[in-house]
Amino acid sequence: MTLGIGIIGAGPVTQAIHLPAIAGLSDRLRVTHVMDVDAATAAAVAARAGAAYGTSVDDLLADPAVDLVAVCSPHPFHAEQAQAACRAGKKGVLVEKPLATTLDEARAIAEASRESGVPVVVGAMHTYDPAWLAAERAWGDLPETARRVRSRIVLPPNARFESAATQLHADPVFPPRSGDPAAAIRGAILGLAIHNLPLVRRFLPEIESVDLVRRLQPFGYVLTLRGGGRTAELIGYLHGGWRTEWTFEVWGDGGELRLDFTPSYVRAGSATAELRTGAGTRLFGPYPGNGYTGEWRHLAAVATGAEPLRYGPGDVVADLAYALDLADRAALLLRGAAA
Structure with a gap:
């Protein structure tokens, strides 16, 4: 069908x-x-x-x-x-x-x-990436034992990838700059950091404090947050060159996880995942499809009754609540620093 x-x-x-x-x-x-x-x-x-x-x-x-x-x-x-x-x-x-x-x-x-x-x-394409899903099935108690999380998104501005990926009908626009630093950091979190926030939330479910907020020019951020005895470092940076790094890492008492994602506009298959535990090291990926393919494949399967919905209404609302909470805390801290 x-x-x-x-x-x-x-x-x-x-x-x-x-x-x-x-x-x-x-x-x-x-x-x-x-x-x-x-x-x-x-x-x-x-x-x-x-x-x-x-x-x-x-x-x-x-x-x-x-x-x-x-x-x-x-x-x-x-x-x-x-x-x-x-x-x-x-x-x-x-x-x-x-x-x-x-x-x-x-x-x-x-x-x-x-x-x-x-x-x-x-x-949220990374939550549908085949390497993420394969690692999830294998990581055991890592979410319960996690102590540190790091998300790094270092990319050229989207316009460079967009023009290379396809012939666009309209000229792409570089992310707008805001004269209000707090508004800019909030926009960066809801526009860029949000790609990995559902992954961060899996290992740091509750934000107790945001301890550091720093804007990067021309567009980016450095954030650190804490909750439940865990810490997370989030780095996002759009720059003028071609260097890319889109990684997600977790360190826990009994294991470590690292995922390397391809940029959104590069159709090069899934992420690769490396899971290290006391039993050894396991590698997952790359698989042929990426997270965008995965989310469409999943929606088609749900629509035809072939699969249950992976993330229900409560899950997606909680993901947004987490992102909004982080954005609000970061903006408040930046306003306080500027006062």
Whole structure:
């Protein structure tokens, strides 16, 4: 069974990431409708997929060829559009991260999902990466014994990857700079750090304090946080060169874990994972598909009843609550330092 996908928002992420991922799953998925507020962008992107297009969300949701909805619009529109997709009785919804801009909005999406029975998947691609899932099945009590976590995201600005990954219809934009340092750090956490925050939360479930916040120029951050006797260091940096490092590491009393992810715009398969315990070292990956392929494959399986939903409404709301808590604490600390 091939499921039709309606995409709300046809920007760079849709063009450079989702369209190639969906094309690789053509045995089960195809894009049938593209919506964007810019009609020319919608038309150009839809032409690549042989899909209908328009500027109306209502028209997309009313299209009988649309079984699944991908909400790839700007963050402030996620809540309203995800709820509308649930109320339209579609078979599934994928919402790009962050799920929403407030906790109340996230809870409203979760409630709409529960009431309608329409599953909602958040595009936290690393939680669907085959190497992450393989390591998760093998790591035993590492989440309970973890003592230190580190997430490093060092990349060129997205524009360089986007232009290399595909011929974009619109010119990509470098992440905007804010004159308010606290607003800028909050945006960096919800725009960049959030990619790995569900992984961080698995090993440091509760944030008790944020001890260090530092902005990096032209765009980035260094953060340290503590909770439950554990510490985490988060580093994110978009720079002018080509060097990349996207890693996630955990050290515990009985083992260590390291994952090396490929950049989002590079279709080079999954991450690789190295798990060290007293029993030896185990390696996982690379596997053919990455986390984006994994999330679409999973949503298709959930929509057809082949798999249960891996992360339920409570999970995705808790992930957003964690990200918002970190962003608020970091902004408050930065404001205090500037006072």
